[in-house]
Amino acid sequence: MDLAVTVVRTALNGVSYVSPGLAGRAAFRLFRKPRGRSRLRPDERPVMDRAEVGEIAVGGEKAVSYRWGTGERPVLLVHGWESRGSRFAALVGELVELGLSPVAFDAPGHGEATGESMTILDLRDIIVELDAAHGPFETVVAHSLGVTATFVAVRERGVRTERIVAISGVPDFAYLVDRFCAGLGLRARLHSGLRGRVERELFPGEEDIWSRFSVPRTGVEGASFLVVHDEDDDLVDPVHSRALADGLGDRAELVVTRGLGHRRILGDPQVAAAVRDFAVRERAGREAEPNPSPQPAAG
Structure with a gap:
């Protein structure tokens, strides 16, 4: 186990015996604040320099939006925790070449946005604002917690899309709390206290955040899905994406990669190609489908 994790686990569990409130506040701060701010990579800069940049007010902070293309056939790119919009740079180039218009963003506490942190409701509200400004989106491509937020935005705010790409999706918000506590080996008392502080x-x-902020319980009607997950993801068990794809039945295609983990999957050329082909295939298939002949009315 990582030495830093061992030190934090020992300190929090030890303090919880003599000062539960102090330990609880420390655990909550660790949970809600990203570990540093992901920086723009040199290979991402050429793509980001070509973007039209805007701002979105959310939760008292300012998110930053990025837009490419002509505005026709818009595609929304939704990042997750401790990430940023530029992580989709490889995919942006693929989509622009196809004549699509990608839109990405940095949520509060991430990338170039202001603030120190974000919630799933911040992500939901950003999706809604961008949908109003640039949608409806032909496709939404989401990663990690962004997958959960996309499902919530569709169900709670009526965001419409024909296709959803769910990459390394977090199944629900409770999963993040459980994984955080398990990763640090926190006592049951601290785990329960953290859930209470989150609420x-x-x-x-x-109301009912543990049920509301859930992909399996939310459901999305009418959309087609590409579900992508890596076998070696150490943050979100791929079993959850398999379950999502199974639950969606013939509306979903499952792609399983290996050796990419939770974050490098976004920059993988084969994953970008799979997303591109999904968007093109779905559109081509729909346009090639002949109009059904009128059926005679029953006499």
Whole structure:
């Protein structure tokens, strides 16, 4: 186990015996704040320099939006926790070449946005704002927590899309809390206390967050899906994407990669090609389908 993780686990569990409140506040701060801010990589800069940049007010902070193309056939790219819009740079180039118009963003606490953190509701509200400005989106491509937020935006705010690409999707918000506590080996008391703080401090006044912020329980009608996950993902078990694809039946295609983990999957050329081909194939198939002949009315 990583030495830093061992030190944090020992400290939090030890303090929880003598000062549960102090340990709980420390665990909550660790949970809600990203570990540093992901920086723009040199290979991403040429793509990002070509973007039209805008701002979105969300949660008292400013998210940053990026837009490419002519505006025709818009595609939304939704990043996850400790990530940023530029992580889709390889895919942006693929989509622009196809005549699509990608739109990405940096959420609060990420990339070039202001603030120190974001919630799933921030992601949901950004999706809604971008949908109003540039949608409806032909396709939404989401990664990690962005997958969960996309499902919530569709169900709670009526965001419409024909296709959803779910990459390394977090199955629900409770999974993040459970994984965080398991990764640090926190006592059951700290685990329970963290869930309570999340309810009170991250989502005050919100009802039933553990059911609402769930991909399997949310459902999306009418869309086609490409579900992508890596066998070696150490943050989100690929079993959840398999279950999602199974639940969606013939509306979903499952792509399983190996050796990419949770984050490098976004920059993989084969994954970008799979997303590109999914968008093109779905559109071509729909346009090639002949109009059904009128059926005689039953007499």
